Amino acid sequence: MASSRVTVIGASGLVGQALTRVLESHRYEVRGTYASRPAEGRTRLDLTDAAQVRDYFVRVQPQAVFLTAALTHVDYCEGHPEEAFRINAEGAKSVATEAARYGSKLVFYSTDYVFDGSDGPYDEGAQPSPVSVYGKSKLEAEKTVQTILKDALILRTTVVFGWDRSSKNFAMQVYHELQAGKPMRVPEDQFGNPTLVDYLAEASVRLFQQGTHGVVNVVGKDLLSRADFGKALAKVFGLDPALVQPVATSALQQRAQRPLRGGLKTEKLSQLLGIQAMPLEEALKRLRRQWRADV
Structure with missing residues (x-):
């Protein structure tokens, strides 16, 4: 791949930070943006301001763009649909428009929330049917980008999970709650593929370098409930798994509907990369090493 100057939009987030590390290890010149979490060497970029996005591309003219930034708080999106669509859908449209203008390759991150969760896990050809504002906004973004x-x-x-004290990803929520000795109610009927952020970044860069286009699922190999994942995380951190209390999603009275039987299939990913998706056991071993190196 000839591209050398790349932009990571959302570089201060969990995925953006991991992507930056991997891209820099491959000798790419990485420019990063942030929305609300300033970081050294990063540029503030408001995705809802099309003129600001245009000006950024005029200045930087990246050969490739990784768009990780999004409004991802599912219940917040449900209560603020206009804001969710402005950031997630209109923001993606602005970036795609400028990427097309400058001939930049675009890598866009989406979610299994584009499905209703009635019969997952889903492959890339499954018909989307989102049940939340968040899922609808991301599906709209997918369509616009394509x-x-x-x-x-x-x-x-x-x-997506990883060791990052400033992040609120599920692994960190489990760590902080259980370390404080607090019980944590976790859905036993929501299923998905836990995906280590480092693995997501590594696979993303490989697919980008291969010139892959279209939709590809990049997730961990194993499908399990959030409650089972929470207990597995507790063991990694040497905390009491009994503090993870399995409950029905309905008991949590969350504002937005969740795709319960979600998750994504990985056959296409394995075929493209020539390796199987990362098993949870391997992902947890890497997480444990990161945790031990930081405490």
């Missing part, structure tokens, strides 16, 4: 850029790479992922 309309504007025929060679865009859309990566669907789910239950």
Whole structure:
């Protein structure tokens, strides 16, 4: 791949930070943006301001763009649909429009929330049917990106986790709650593929370097409930798994409907990369090493 100057939009987030590390290890010149979490060497970029997005591309003219930034708080999106669509859908449209103008390759991150969760896990050809504002906004973004850029790479992922004290990803929630000795109610009827963020970033860069386009699921190999994942995390951190209390999703009275039987299939990913998706056991071993190195 000839591209050398790349932009990570959302570089201060969990996925953006991991992507930056991997891209820099491959000798790419990485420019990063942030929305609300300033970081050294990063540029503030408001995705809802099309003129600001245009000006950024004029200045940087990246050969490739990884769009990780999004409004991902599912219940917040449900109560603020206009904001969710402005950031997730209109923001993606602005980026795709400028990427097309400058001939930039676009890698866009999506979610299994584009499905209703009635019969997952889903492959790339399954018919989307989102049940939440968040899922609808991401599906709208997918469609817009594919309309504007025929060679865009859309990566669907789910239950992304990693060791990052400033992050609120599920692994960190489990760590902080259980370390404080607090019980944590976790859904036993929501299923997905836990995906280590480092693995997501590594697979993303490999697919980008191969010139892959279209939709690809990039998730961990194993499908399990959030409650079972929470207990597995507790063991990794040497905490009491009994503090993870399995409950029905309905008991949590969450504002937005969740795709219960979600998750994504990995056969296409394995075929493209020539290796199987990362098993949870391996992902947890890597997480444990990161945790031990930081405490």
